[in-house]
Amino acid sequence: MKKFPENFWWGAATSGPQSEGRFNKKHANVFDYHFEIEPEKFYDHVGPDVASNFYNSYQADLKMMRSIGMNSLRTSIQWSRLIDDLETNTVNEEAVAFYNNVIDAIIAEKMTPVINLHHFDLPVELYQKYGGWESEKVVELYVGFAQKCFELFGDRVKFWTTHNEPMVVVEGQYLFQFHYPNIVDSKKAVQVAYNLNLASAKAIQAFRKLALKDAQIGIVLNLTPTYAASDDPKDQEAARIAELWNNKMFLEPAVYGHFPAELEELLTKDKVLWETNDVEKEILKNNTVDFLGVNYYHPNRVKAPEIAPDSVGDWMPDRYYDAYDLPGRRVNLDRGWEIYPQALYDIALDLKENYRNIPWYVSENGMGVSNEERFKNSSGMIEDNYRIDFVREHLSWLHKGIMAGSNCFGYHMWTPIDCWSWLNAYKNRYGFISNDIHTQLKTIKKSGYWFKEVVSQNGLE
Ligand code: BG6
Numbered sequence: 001m002k003k004f005p006e007n008f009w010w011g012a013a014t015s016g017p018q019s020e021g022r023f024n025k026k027h028a029n030v031f032d033y034h035f036e037i038e039p040e041k042f043y044d045h046v047g048p049d050v051a052s053n054f055y056n057s058y059q060a061d062l063k064m065m066r067s068i069g070m071n072s073l074r075t076s077i078q079w080s081r082l083i084d085d086l087e088t089n090t091v092n093e094e095a096v097a098f099y100n101n102v103i104d105a106i107i108a109e110k111m112t113p114v115i116n117l118h119h120f121d122l123p124v125e126l127y128q129k130y131g132g133w134e135s136e137k138v139v140e141l142y143v144g145f146a147q148k149c150f151e152l153f154g155d156r157v158k159f160w161t162t163h164n165e166p167m168v169v170v171e172g173q174y175l176f177q178f179h180y181p182n183i184v185d186s187k188k189a190v191q192v193a194y195n196l197n198l199a200s201a202k203a204i205q206a207f208r209k210l211a212l213k214d215a216q217i218g219i220v221l222n223l224t225p226t227y228a229a230s231d232d233p234k235d236q237e238a239a240r241i242a243e244l245w246n247n248k249m250f251l252e253p254a255v256y257g258h259f260p261a262e263l264e265e266l267l268t269k270d271k272v273l274w275e276t277n278d279v280e281k282e283i284l285k286n287n288t289v290d291f292l293g294v295n296y297y298h299p300n301r302v303k304a305p306e307i308a309p310d311s312v313g314d315w316m317p318d319r320y321y322d323a324y325d326l327p328g329r330r331v332n333l334d335r336g337w338e339i340y341p342q343a344l345y346d347i348a349l350d351l352k353e354n355y356r357n358i359p360w361y362v363s364e365n366g367m368g369v370s371n372e373e374r375f376k377n378s379s380g381m382i383e384d385n386y387r388i389d390f391v392r393e394h395l396s397w398l399h400k401g402i403m404a405g406s407n408c409f410g411y412h413m414w415t416p417i418d419c420w421s422w423l424n425a426y427k428n429r430y431g432f433i434s435n436d437i438h439t440q441l442k443t444i445k446k447s448g449y450w451f452k453e454v455v456s457q458n459g460l461e
Helices: 029-039 054-067 093-108 122-129 136-153 168-176 186-210 233-256 261-269 278-286 342-354 385-403 446-457
Strands: 009-013 072-076 084-086 112-118 159-164 216-222 226-228 291-295 302-305 360-364 408-414 433-435 443-444
Touching: 009 112, 029 186, 029 408, 054 084, 054 093, 054 443, 084 136, 084 186, 093 112, 093 136, 112 168, 122 136, 136 159, 136 186, 159 168, 159 291, 168 186, 168 216, 168 233, 186 216, 186 278, 186 360, 216 233, 216 360, 226 233, 233 261, 233 291, 291 342, 291 408, 342 385, 385 408, 385 446
Parallel strands: 009 072, 009 408, 072 112, 112 159, 159 216, 216 291, 226 302, 291 360, 360 408
Antiparallel strands: 433 443
8 A cells, every 4th residue: 555644635626717607707817808809719619607617516516525535625716806906906895705605615624725826817907908927017916916815815724826837827828829818929928937936926925924824835836847858968958948948947936036047048148038136036035935836747858959949030948949759658649648657756856856855745637538428337427447547657656756755745636626728628627526517517437436535545555
């Protein structure tokens, strides 16, 4: 039996915009707005209006989550829902009541609430008026929103995170056009990366000033460990730069309070380095995280680029490396992502050896599968054996990392109940619990029952 540490977090993660439905129409976030103007961009034209209906069914949903053994849950508070006046941070009372009720209900179900403050869901007006995360004004407004959340809910919420996968904002919104406003501008992208780091540090500063009892704050990063195609120095160099850009640009400021010097050198050479100043550097330095959430789905395999970087026109981080498809790799064909559970062990050791053995937990991991109806048995339960295998293998490697001394305190799967996922909407299903989007009927999958057993044993065979 592979036993996990005492008080290990067994749970799952979702977010406000992906689960709640559009309960307060005062402000739209960037996804609400994008769906209003380009519904055809969303899989099957399904938008965020209902999501998994958590706003109306949170009590029953939380009971179901507890029934599969979950002892912790991450979700997020939506800025565009909580705040009525975005300039003065005046709250919407209906939203305050809702989030109070949800937090109380999570605790009543004996789960630890982990609350995130930004899951790609910037209020769209702040993009239209100020240019969103390009602007320091938005950083200040975000810190005001964060502070409101700490004051309103910090008596009960003891684990906070400032952002989920900030890198997705940089790449999706400013480089590779997979999230609204679909800008392609590397200088802006780099400044947005800086501003998101600064926003996190400033929110942490505000959090520490409040000195909430027994409370901790972290950040959720999508760490995609980089593996070079070979020992050839050119492939190794490609991997070094991919690692700097994809992981260290957020990881080092979060843990050490400064950017990697090698990354700053590269961006300076390429004339895209962010604007900064000594005051902000001090804020970054003094406001590092208490813990890390690590979202891990797939590795990043790279080789030297076919076109030499210097001959390419506009600056793009990925001109320094090409994707490499490892022969014989295992792939989740529905999502197109390689399955490589050993990476969790590699992450565990990296955090132990290179990041002061910081406390961390797996804040997302999971397998998105389309059309899971095809795996329904005669009693209507989805027999998702592939997901059980996926989670079991990842947990096994995680366990090995913990046995080697890594300071990991939990595992959250993405996601408790099938939820809405941005442009992919309801294409890929990830939950322990299925959700019929027409009837809102929720049914525990085989993996949910399996997970319950894992939790009750605090480990697996
Ligand atoms: C994670 C995000 O990276 O991937 C989630 O934090 C998202 O918000 C999840 O839903 C799954 O994405 P997709 O595109 O496979 O549905």
